[in-house]
Amino acid sequence: MAQKPTKSPNPTKRSTSDPRRSMNLERVLETLRVDGPSSQAGLARRTGLSAATINAIVRDLKDQGAAEIRPLNGREGVVTLIAGSGLFIAVEIAERSIHGVVYSFDRRLRVSDEVHDDSDLEAALRLIRSLVSKVGAELAEVDGIAIAMQAPVEKATGAITSWCNSRMPGWAGVPLRESFQSALGVHVIVDNDANLAALAEWTWGVGRGVDDFLYVRSSGGVGGGLVIDGSIYRGGNGMAGDMGHVALEGTGEVCYCGSRGCLTTLVSERAIVNAVRTSPGAKRTLSEVIVAARKGDAACQRVLAEAGDYLGRALANAAKVMAPSVIAVGGELGGAGPLVFDGLLSSIELSNIRAGSSSPQFVPGILGPDAALLGAVAAILTESGKGMSELEPWMTDSRLAMVPFPAALAV
Ligand SMILES: [Zn+2]
Missing domain, CATH: 3.30.420.40 (ATPase, nucleotide binding domain)
Incomplete structure (x- = not known):
């Protein structure tokens, strides 16, 4: 079967043809993703770019709807990355269950679904298709899918490591990314669940x-x-x-x-x-x-x-x-x-x-039990050349109480 064309994951990068400008844009995006909202002066200081360059990049991001300026203490505003649009799917795959969430950034809507006592490619594909139809969309409208595997994913093969084959037999030897992409025709990211949870805590949680x-x-x-x-x-x-x-x-x-x-x-x-x-x-x-x-x-x-x-x-x-x-x-x-x-x-x-x-x-x-799913969103946003400086409340399962921010437990 011929592989379906996948959507380009990176519209922001694509629109920038000048390599230096593209590099500067990436530095600004990275700073806003990792360190959170910042004043333009703060961005200039942290990236080493001139005030004029920062000003031009921020103006472009605002025009694209990728950032907004939010007032801080009634004085200088802070630049905040926002994801105003996009339909993303995050899927967490465990030994005997699969949990998927569709995030509609246009509608500020989070819909989830689960499969129990089954964990293989067919079950995951069924879940993804069902999630898409639950929000009344088509697969062609999905901007990115990220899969969090509860097993290490080998770089060389793109499959789960062989010593997890007996624990997750439905996934033994399956080239994950290619299999999902060719079946769905959507750009897919695959990573280990703990790597994605780490990315979420680093982006929005205790590692910020x-x-x-x-x-x-x-x-x-x-x-x-x-x-x-x-x-x-x-x-x-x-x-x-x-x-x-x-x-x-x-x-x-x-x-x-x-x-x-x-x-x-x-x-x-x-x-x-x-x-x-x-x-x-x-x-x-x-x-x-x-x-x-x-x-x-x-x-x-x-x-x-x-x-x-x-x-x-x-x-x-x-x-x-x-x-x-x-x-x-x-x-x-x-x-x-x-x-x-x-x-x-x-x-x-x-x-x-x-x-x-x-x-x-x-x-x-x-970030609680949603950490790997939120990491999946962070990974899609990063590959799309987008970002969110702040996690929005609608993105987490309201039934799950967030752990209050702890005092650091230094030894
Ligand atoms: Zn071991």
């Missing part, structure tokens, strides 16, 4: 304005993403920052990756639920363990504190190698607060991380 940021996502599975020198770092094989398979216990359980005692075997949902199996009252999910611990269940409290300790040990080792300024824990364990963070911070303390120069800050992620 930080050039060196490590994020670990711990819920059903355990993954991570890494920002080095102001960009997501994927490494040679595309899997850098994946904290889930850092080996901590030489005599621990064998992991599905083939190693032994990985962080995944110690703090994933399966490991935690399994650890409390003999305590009264069956717990089937990590959420149930967290709720029971909050109500005073001593066994659940113990297991979560131990999970914090393991996370702390893994993160302390990573911090010594990479020296990030901020380390965030997302996913359900990040949202468990002191139940996990007390154990985490005491194992960080024991690791004597203060021996390095400045200590990193350890913080919970603030």
Whole structure:
């Protein structure tokens, strides 16, 4: 079957033919995406561009509807990137379920749908088509799709890494991007879910304005993403920052990756639920363990504190190698607060991380369960040459309470 033509992902870049101008525009966009709204003087300072150049770029962005000037303290306005239009789809693919969300920026509308007990290409394509029809649109109107895989995606093959094949058999050997693009005729981005969650926390969450940021996502599975020198770092094989398979216990359980005692075997949902199996009252999910611990269940409290300790040990080792300024824990364990963070911070303390120069800050992620989906939106916006300096309330599931911004938990 001939591949359908895909829409150009990058209208803003395409409209700029002068390479120097295009580079300057990219610098301004990057600053507004990563650091948030800024005055024109601030933009000139941070990009090193002249006031006249900044003025011309901001005028163009305003004319295209990609930015607006918002007043600040009744004085100088700040330039804010806005996504006033576009129809984007974010899809999160797990072992046995698929969650998709369509974001209509024209209508400020978020519609979601889920598939349970099924996870393969056909199920994902059905979900995407159903989401498009739910908002009364056609596939041809979709401006971008981003897929968040709950598995590392290999750079060389574009498929999930082979040691995840038995965990996600429906996706074994599937060249992800090409398969979605040829079936849908829409530009598709594929990335690991934790990489995308890291991108969201870096763009709109606890990592904003930080050039060196490590994020670990711990819920059903355990993954991570890494920002080095102001960009997501994927490494040679595309899997850098994946904290889930850092080996901590030489005599621990064998992991599905083939190693032994990985962080995944110690703090994933399966490991935690399994650890409390003999305590009264069956717990089937990590959420149930967290709720029971909050109500005073001593066994659940113990297991979560131990999970914090393991996370702390893994993160302390990573911090010594990479020296990030901020380390965030997302996913359900990040949202468990002191139940996990007390154990985490005491194992960080024991690791004597203060021996390095400045200590990193350890913080919970603030974007909640939507983090990977929002990262998918951030990835599409970036590839489209667009951006949003501020997350808008309609973009998150109103049923999910956002974690309040925490005081930084420095050690
Ligand atoms: Zn492993």
